[in-house]
Amino acid sequence: MRASPGWSYPTVAVVPRGALVNAxxxxxxxxxxxxxxxxLGWINGKSLRTRHLKRKV
Structure with a gap:
């Protein structure tokens, strides 16, 4: 989980595979x-499997 939306930002937490997060x-x-x-933090959407997600445009 990153501090901001991008790979160059610092990691703020390591979320284990299969953990439930609130997107x-x-x-x-x-x-x-x-x-x-x-x-709170940012994860690349390709790393998530979701049940329900609202997209902000």
């Missing part, structure tokens, strides 16, 4: 704002 929204470059264990 708040995704932006046009494919990054999604997520919450995991009370922490």
């Amino acid at each position: 708040r929204y995704c932006i046009s470059n494919g990054w999604c704002r997520v919450e995991w264990r009370g922490q």
Whole structure:
């Protein structure tokens, strides 16, 4: 999980494979704002499997 939407930003947490995260929204470059264990950050959408997702344009 990154501090901002992009690979060059610092890692703020390592989310284990299969962990459930709350995806708040995704932006046009494919990054999604997520919450995991009370922490907010960004994960590339290609790394997520979702049940329901709202896309922010």
